[in-house]
Amino acid sequence: MLLTRRALPGVRVPAWPDARRTFRSWRRTRPFWAGLLLVLGGAELLAVPLSPVTVLVSLGLGGLAAIGIGLALIVAGLFLWYAPAARRYVSLNALILSVLSFAATNLGGFLVGMALGIAGSAMGFGWTPAARPPDEPPVEGPGAPGRAPGGGPKALAAVLPVVLLAAVGTPAAHRAEAAPRGGDDVRAAAAPPTVRTTLFAPHGFAFAGVTRVPTAAGPLKVMVLTMRAASLADYRLTTRDGGGAELALGADTLELSGRVTLYLTRFSGCLEGLLCVTFSPDGLPVPPVVPPFVFMTDVTAEQALVTSDLIVADRLTLNARGGS
Structure with a gap:
């Protein structure tokens, strides 16, 4: 017996199979799953600071950063759905935001939002349109992508996060070296002073690379950190001269402004x-770049040199002990 499905008079046949077929055709013409992961990652970043959790890794401006990055990842996911032609540009920016969310927001939404963002960005960057069967009608609409000429292999989806993380952590040997201002006559102490502060809040903080500064004992390898300004609380600097005397410089607060450069070992x-x-x-x-709302506590640094256009200290003290 052959059973056939016929519409009875006055009975409407649901259009669900046609809707599924239309959605499937639409989904196959764009990086749908990549966009979904970005939307989920952004929603997770938004949910953490807005949740009733009382203990968060990052509060205040960090919560605002979580909301901003979360919204940006959601918008990036929508762009992958409705403007797939811009997928590479959108995916690259979403990947950078996902990596930055680790430091700027609650450890990237406790790693979940960051992981979803990185995975979605990589999938979106490596996605290429599939060849359309000859009997399948083309998908119309402003977001329908054409065949991308010279599209890269999908292996880029796995390589891209590694490349970006490698670029973020590139040592100064691969960057332009920064020399101390003041010329070759500027010499650092052979044994760098130790600086301690309970709060270090930089503005416009950036990693300029690694270089060598001259000392009486030969060149000293240092990291170069630049910033527009910095605020330090409970500042303490301790050093020893050649005779063994200990010099201690302290201040309740120290404000550096202008072209601030730190040379640290x-x-x-x-x-x-x-x-x-x-x-x-x-x-x-x-x-290479740190968001302006990031701060550090309980800082200890070995400081070879520091240059700044202006230094303002509150309740400056200087003590000397020992020596021959």
């Missing part, structure tokens, strides 16, 4: 007061 502290890290010229590389 070691730099450690806690990002946002929680994630403690240590940077050195040969160790963990400093990110």
Whole structure:
């Protein structure tokens, strides 16, 4: 017996199969799953600061950053759906935002939002339009992509995050070296002074690279950090001269402004007061650009040199001990 499906008089046949077929055709012409992952990642970044969780990794401006990056990732996912021709540009920017969310927001939404953003960005960048079967009608609409000439292989989806993270952590040997202002006559101490501060809040912070500064004992390898200004609380600098005397310089607050440059052999502290890290010229590389709302607590640094257009200290003290 052959059973056939016929519409009875007065009974409407649901259009669900046609809707599914239309949606499937639309989905196959754009990086749908990549956009979905970006939307989910952005929603997760938004949900963390807006949730009733009482303890967050990043509060205040960090919460605003989570909202901003979350909204940007959601918009990027919508762009992948409705403007797939711009997928490479959108995916690259979304990938940068996803990586930055680790430092700028609650560890990238406790790693979940960051992971979703990186995966969606990589999938969107590596996506290429599939060849349309001859019997399939073309998809109309402003977002319908054409065949991308010379589209890259999908292996780029796996390579792109590695390339970006490598670029973020590129040591100064691959960057233009920054020399101390003041010429070759500027010499640093052979044993860099130790600086301690309970709060280090830079503005316009950037990693300029690694260079060598001259000392009496020979060149010293240092990291070069530049910024427009910086605020330090409970500033303490300790150094020893050639005779063994200890010199201690202290201030309740220290404000650096203008063209501020720090030459450091070691730099450690806690990002946002929680994630403690240590940077050195040969160790963990400093990110090339740090968001302006990022601060560090319990900072200890070995400071070879510091230059600044203006230095303002509150309640400056100077003590000397020992020596021969």
